[in-house]
Amino acid sequence: MIESAAIQKSLDVYGIRQQFPILTREVKGKPLVYFDNAATSQKPQAVIDALINYYTTYNANIHRGIHTLAEEATTAFEATRDAVQQFIHAASREEIIFTRGTTEGINLVAYTWGRQNIKAGDEIIISTMEHHSNIVPWQILCEEKGAVLKIIPITDEGELLIDEYKKLLSPKTKLVSVVHVSNALGTINPVKQIIDAAHEAGAVVLIDGAQSTVHLDINVQQMDCDFFVFSAHKLYGPTGVGVLYGKEHLLETMPVFHGGGEMIKEVTFEKTIYNDLPYKYEGGTPNIADVIAFKAALGFINQTGKENIQKHEEELLLYATKQFQQIPGLKIIGTAKEKISVISFIIDNFHPQDIGILLDNSGIAVRTGHHCTQPLMNRFGITGTVRASFAVYNTKEEIDELIAGVQKTIKMLS
Amino acid sequence: MKNQRTIEEIEKEIAEEFSLFDSWDDKYEYIIDLGKKLPPLEDQHKIDENRVRGCQSTVWLVAGYRDGKVFYKAESDAVIVKGLISMLIRVLSGQSPDNIIQAKLNFIQQIGMTTHLAQTRSNGLLAMVKQMKNFALAYKIKNSISLNDYEYRSAETKNN
Known part of the structure; x- marks a missing residue:
């Protein structure tokens, strides 16, 4: 009591x-x-209302429409990007890419940054406590490129063996992709320490924030991770929306992911000029309604x-x-x-x-x-x-x- | 003889047994009891090729064929699944391939256990029903070629 x-x-x-x-x-x-x-997680009324309100009063495709509804929808959609930027303390809104979820975010990095930067003999480090979505994309990449997957061991309590991790780091290490909080154990990993050690070895770091973002304060700049991924639906938001944060200089130089509408500036049959960040990685009509409603979920968390x-x-x-x-x-x-x-x-x-x-x-x-x-x-x-x-x-x-x-x-x- | 009754008759009997229960707890207690009483499958059959893969619990299933009828034996590592298996065996084992293939298994719905057949990957039961029907189909095809098959079979009759 x-x-x-x-x-x-x-x-x-x-x-x-x-x-x-x-x-x-x-x-x-x-x-x-x-x-x-x-x-x-379950959804607060504000999120449900935002979805209903969008479809009831201003449903329209975003970014290119000249009419009032398109403008309202675009403004609401982009307002979520600003809210996410503030929520995870990213340096700029261009570093916030909307995805379908954490899994797509990891795959996006694997298929773009990974294909461009991983070569035969390179090493990627993950941990024993990864979700399958932070294992399989790297296995696929390693198989394709002839790279090697290294695994950080854990203790019986479910904590990463940081000394063992440091031993795995070498000039061959190109990427460290580790979960922030284990979905199965609840363990909060010392990501700052992991990131700093990886950077010293010259590796890029992806942090899987699927479980952490709803519970912990997230500051991607302080953390200094290169990529950070999470899903809206675990933060009291709708399903089908995720976020990939990436440092701007990486996102700028990475190749595109899904080709299509929205992600282009100019298309001729000879050559396509890609759009600027963040649209470069948001090919096709995005999940407008759910992205808009996600802002209400962030509002709920901030308010609480x-x-x-x-x-x-x-x-x-x-x-x-x-x-x-x-x-x-x-x-x-x-x-x-x-x-x-x-x-x-x-x-x-x-x-x-x-x-x-x-x-x-x-x-x-x-x-x-x-x-x-x-x-x-x-x-x-x-x-x-x-x-x-x-x-x-x-x-x-x-x-x-x-x-x-x-x-x-x-x-x-x- | 028990085996001479039709699938529908046995299903009806199970549904009637369940209608006596007032609560879900009673239903599950009965199923758990059935699970505990299900004869264990011999170790020789508990091999990978006899596994019906579910996401969480494992089911091993083998079948044999005698006098125009298919007989099943199965086990699981989860006791509620074992109880459900026990009922499926009671309904389908000893029936003809045609009757097994056509069985609608409405009793599962009547006793309120459809959640265990949902596409949630939560157990191997749906896969098990499919596999039982696959065995029946395999024996139906085989029936035109060979005679009795007293051996309990596994891999080669799968997925025909």
């Missing part, structure tokens, strides 16, 4: 919940407890205050971790000192899928399986975990529900 009072001092979680209409629904006759936020969000989520994590540690046979996978509000766990003798099905039966949404991190699961000698991930609208009472649900599940499966 004391803890829940403390949370309310900094953040009115019940007021916040009212902004998320989906949280009032029931699942299997029970109030929804949504703990699958690391997969995607990242500091308040962090404090609230930290308290939830601490509260849940303490309770989980008391359940016999339950083992938390990922016990790094620096963690965001994610708890991955396994229970002796029970399959994660069975646990997930029975929790759903109690109205509790968690994720089960390998979380698209099969090499990481192999590292721990498991096939998957149950993952509960907390967001700004989650409460201590919901964690109590989860704990009760887990205890009931154990009873049913025993």
Whole structure:
């Protein structure tokens, strides 16, 4: 009770919940407890309204239209770019490229910068805890170019072995692509240290911010990463929108990705002159509605205050971790000192899928399986975990529900 | 004889059993119980080529053919999936290839378990139903060529 009072001092979680209409629904006759936020977060009314407002009042294709609707849509679309620039503290708005999501952002870099700069014998460093989307594009590139993928090992707690990472760095290292926060473990990686060491070795660094951007303060200039990628839908925004941040001098010299409309200045059958940044990488009609609505999501986060969000989520994590540690046979996978509000766990003798099905039966949404991190699961000698991930609208009472649900599940499966 | 009943009759019987349950908890407790009682598959069959790949749980499935009927044996590493397998075997094992191929398996919907057949990659059940039908189809084709096949088969009858 004391803890829940403390949370309310900094953040009115019940007021916040009212902004998320989906949280009032029931699942299997029970109030929804949504703990699958690391997969995607729910959307506040402001985001839903922005989508409806766009389609209801000013739907138009952007940038080239001369009419009023096109101008309104273009202004709203570009306003999101400004909001993103401020949100991650990029030096200029031209460094913000809209993509479909984190996966597309990584692939864009692999297919443009990667193809231009990676040669036979070069080395790319990733870590054991990468999401498949930060493994596969580099594997494809390495196969194509005859380059080598190197893997940073981790501890049993789920922390990167930084000394081992430094040993992997060499003049052959051309790229380091590492996740900021592990989706499966919650570990916050020391990216500044990783980036500085890579730069000393002359390598370019991509940071996968899919999980970090919603929880942590992101300042790409202080971090000094060369590329930073994330998805809107994990930040209370719509699906189908992502951001690739790149340092301007890199984006300027990289080859184009998707050829088509929008990304050109002039086309003749002999030669095409490409558009300036950021449009150079935004071929075709973009996801206008969702980009526009993403600004409302950023507005929600700014209004709530990242500091308040962090404090609230930290308290939830601490509260849940303490309770989980008391359940016999339950083992938390990922016990790094620096963690965001994610708890991955396994229970002796029970399959994660069975646990997930029975929790759903109690109205509790968690994720089960390998979380698209099969090499990481192999590292721990498991096939998957149950993952509960907390967001700004989650409460201590919901964690109590989860704990009760887990205890009931154990009873049913025993 | 149990095997002489039609697929529809067995499905109806399962649906009636489930209609006795008041809550989802009761349904799942029953399925878990069925899963625990499913006879384990012999280790020799638990090999990669018998795996029906699902994203999370693993299902191993083998089939045999005798007197015009297909027989199945299967197991999974997840107990709820095992319970669902147990029901599928009860419905389809011992039926003719034609009847298996045509089976609509409406009972899954009637007992409220369609979520486990959804395209969520969450388990191998949908793949398992497909594989059971593939076996039936393979035996139907084979039937015109060869006689009985007492051996439980795996790889060579897959994906025909």
